Amino acid sequence: MIAEAGHFALILALFVAVIQAVVPLVGASRNNVVWMDFGRPAAVAQFALMAFSFACLTYSFVVSDFSLVVVASNSHSAKPMLYKISGVWANHEGSMLLWVLILSLFGFAVAFFSENLPPSLRARVLGIQSLVAIGFYLFILFTSNPFDRLIDPPFDGNGLNPLLQDPGLAFHPPMLYLGYVGFSVTFSFAIAALLEGRVDAAWGRWVRPWTLAAWGFLTGGIALGSWWAYYELGWGGWWFWDPVENASFMPWLAGTALLHSATMVEKRDTMKGWTIFLAIVAFSLSLLGTFLVRSGVLTSVHAFATDPARGVFILVLLIVVIGGSFTLFALRGPTISNKGLFLPISREGALLLNNLVMTTAAGAVLLGTLYPLFLDAIDGGKVSVGPPFFNTVFIPLIVPMVAAMAIGPMLSWKRADLGPALRKLWLAGILTVVAAIATWALATGGPFLGVVGMMMAVWLGVGTFVELSERIRLFREPLVSSLSRLARVPRASWGMTLGHLGLAIGIAGMTGAGAWKIETIQTMVPGQTVQVGEFDFTFKGVEQGQGPNYSLTKATFVVNKDGQEVVIMYPENRQYPISSTPSTEAAIHTTFFGDLYAVVGDPVGTEGGYVTRLYWNPLVIWMWVGAIFMMAATAVSLSDRRYRIGVSHRRKVVAKPPVSQPAGA
Amino acid sequence: MKRKHKRLTFVFIAALLIAAAGTLMLTAFEENIVFFRSPSDIAENKVEEGRRIRLGGLVEDGSVQQASDGTVTFGVTDTAHTIKVSYLGILPDLFREGQGVVTEGKLLNGVFIAEEVLAKHDENYMPPEVSEALKDAGYWQGEEGEEETVQ
Numbered sequence: 001m002i003a004e005a006g007h008f009a010l011i012l013a014l015f016v017a018v019i020q021a022v023v024p025l026v027g028a029s030r031n032n033v034v035w036m037d038f039g040r041p042a043a044v045a046q047f048a049l050m051a052f053s054f055a056c057l058t059y060s061f062v063v064s065d066f067s068l069v070v071v072a073s074n075s076h077s078a079k080p081m082l083y084k085i086s087g088v089w090a091n092h093e094g095s096m097l098l099w100v101l102i103l104s105l106f107g108f109a110v111a112f113f114s115e116n117l118p119p120s121l122r123a124r125v126l127g128i129q130s131l132v133a134i135g136f137y138l139f140i141l142f143t144s145n146p147f148d149r150l151i152d153p154p155f156d157g158n159g160l161n162p163l164l165q166d167p168g169l170a171f172h173p174p175m176l177y178l179g180y181v182g183f184s185v186t187f188s189f190a191i192a193a194l195l196e197g198r199v200d201a202a203w204g205r206w207v208r209p210w211t212l213a214a215w216g217f218l219t220g221g222i223a224l225g226s227w228w229a230y231y232e233l234g235w236g237g238w239w240f241w242d243p244v245e246n247a248s249f250m251p252w253l254a255g256t257a258l259l260h261s262a263t264m265v266e267k268r269d270t271m272k273g274w275t276i277f278l279a280i281v282a283f284s285l286s287l288l289g290t291f292l293v294r295s296g297v298l299t300s301v302h303a304f305a306t307d308p309a310r311g312v313f314i315l316v317l318l319i320v321v322i323g324g325s326f327t328l329f330a331l332r333g334p335t336i337s338n339k340g341l342f343l344p345i346s347r348e349g350a351l352l353l354n355n356l357v358m359t360t361a362a363g364a365v366l367l368g369t370l371y372p373l374f375l376d377a378i379d380g381g382k383v384s385v386g387p388p389f390f391n392t393v394f395i396p397l398i399v400p401m402v403a404a405m406a407i408g409p410m411l412s413w414k415r416a417d418l419g420p421a422l423r424k425l426w427l428a429g430i431l432t433v434v435a436a437i438a439t440w441a442l443a444t445g446g447p448f449l450g451v452v453g454m455m456m457a458v459w460l461g462v463g464t465f466v467e468l469s470e471r472i473r474l475f476r477e478p479l480v481s482s483l484s485r486l487a488r489v490p491r492a493s494w495g496m497t498l499g500h501l502g503l504a505i506g507i508a509g510m511t512g513a514g515a516w517k518i519e520t521i522q523t524m525v526p527g528q529t530v531q532v533g534e535f536d537f538t539f540k541g542v543e544q545g546q547g548p549n550y551s552l553t554k555a556t557f558v559v560n561k562d563g564q565e566v567v568i569m570y571p572e573n574r575q576y577p578i579s580s581t582p583s584t585e586a587a588i589h590t591t592f593f594g595d596l597y598a599v600v601g602d603p604v605g606t607e608g609g610y611v612t613r614l615y616w617n618p619l620v621i622w623m624w625v626g627a628i629f630m631m632a633a634t635a636v637s638l639s640d641r642r643y644r645i646g647v648s649h650r651r652k653v654v655a656k657p658p659v660s661q662p663a664g665a
Numbered sequence: 666m667k668r669k670h671k672r673l674t675f676v677f678i679a680a681l682l683i684a685a686a687g688t689l690m691l692t693a694f695e696e697n698i699v700f701f702r703s704p705s706d707i708a709e710n711k712v713e714e715g716r717r718i719r720l721g722g723l724v725e726d727g728s729v730q731q732a733s734d735g736t737v738t739f740g741v742t743d744t745a746h747t748i749k750v751s752y753l754g755i756l757p758d759l760f761r762e763g764q765g766v767v768t769e770g771k772l773l774n775g776v777f778i779a780e781e782v783l784a785k786h787d788e789n790y791m792p793p794e795v796s797e798a799l800k801d802a803g804y805w806q807g808e809e810g811e812e813e814t815v816q
Binding site: 344357360367385386388393521522609 | 675
């Protein structure tokens, strides 16, 4: 009964979406205010229906209603409550429902926060948002309905894949989707602006918070996924250039470019066509990501099950959305004129360099990800494109960009001199050289890239601080005056500082974990000691135990450094009887300088020996801290008063006299 | 006139960057693409020794052996031919005899030295490359990527 109610709400939401797409769009083109205003209540209704529908599915999982196909295939009555709930989106159907729920949530948010928008723009944004939603409603209802019943319900379910029974994974998909789907709003704004035929600084200001929010969530989602892979898969790695990882990374790259180009629209009234283009690209890549993950065309750990019908449906959706929006862009794009002129050496020039690198990088990742598909389609054989390719292409692109990243914020708008900016960065330059020498001395014989990575991290980190101290005129004015300047630094600028700092910290972490990782694999019998870097791991044996829905083998390792005990580690090997699959639980001891990481595998021989895998992963925590900095940066930037109150919002907007719009809102 | 020059500068820089990236990608492709091969391909001497490839098939029943130094050896078969694989490391959680597997590594004196063994999240999942290789060998009749069935 509950499931039917949810199904019904889903169908109703589709009808509301159709109305929300048609009425405001027609209203906007006919300049009918009543029709235009229809978008907002419709968006609210759509969100309410979707929330209800999703709640119904969640309820079915919580009470283990095994007459639903998804519940029976993906849940089990003996599962802890957290994983019953996260099980809702740990399968194809449920995750698509979550996708649409978030889409309608963003529609609702636009309706709620769009008080300052001209009615016609708002109507168009909501209409486009809803058009996208229609595609996904149809997709769910026709190819992946989570409310399908079983005629003959089983006593108990198949259980959730043990690897997915994990808190990190419980929050990874919703976070990632908030990012993916968040770009639907910037996309809708871009298409609406093309329909309106007007892109100005005010438009840039309205779009930027949405870009920021989507980018922040996407950053969080990627970081969570990476963190999960790191501690759950037991390979000691955190990024595998897996097609699905790439699928989330491409919109991130495009989103990063969009974030920076939207600044130029807002501040300098330039690069408008390019920004529209990037907004379309970012969302197209999000859709492509969904397609790659959901259709199973690419071999990946994330491919739940392959169903050609679904693949074809998403492919058609992809062609309609991407083809349609680019056609519109081709027709309307040339009419957008840019006002702010600038020289290559300027703040704009630096932002443009960021854009070029980010889009080139996204293109490279796209090519590497899709190349196996192309080759297979033309019968060129089956290939895989792995980490060596991406590292070879990526690192040479990123190094010059990071070098420019410290300089860019020091340059003035329109035209600037490179000389003074570089002179101000003398401290960063010296410390970078120091870092290079120190890294070389500490890790002699290590990979050269380790030195390069550390130089990049220090250059960017110190450069970011230098920029902040220049901004508050530190040491050039009395300290009190500098501090009062510090207090008046706009939050959006803080966002830049924190975000760049986050990347610097993240680069240090990635460099450490990539360049100086120590890995040993061996069979150990109880009492045996193995040296990993500066640490001695002594294997003390294993014991058997029981978890809530699994049995476990727990190993004990005592870790010593210079004869002093550092920590005792307990990696586990879990057996889930329901799905008869094992899962390794790595033991991780995190410190400021690196992680100790231990995995226990299968028993060997008769003397109680086990295969063990021991790691020293330097600076791993820095990666997560860097990601947290970036997310904090978006939060701080979003709280900038510019986006909250309508400072000069309406300056350039020549709105048609709106009836319901209070003057000067 | 000036404006045109500026634009040309940007176009030039962008073109330079894209050309550089293109060159990078092409050379990277040349060196780093990993071809998928079946045991039959190796048996028919289609595979160069020392070149990095992916080998996929079924783990031969009863072939998995753990050596005391942690090295695992097993046979990967497409039912027509079997290749011996040697791997130092912990096998993925879903690795089992009779199941599909994809390994990546190099061929050395007829033995495949795997550096990576991939198994999938889903216990019923058959890597598409493997099912195709099995089809080519005339064994696999099941539907490709069939969904989990609920009993």
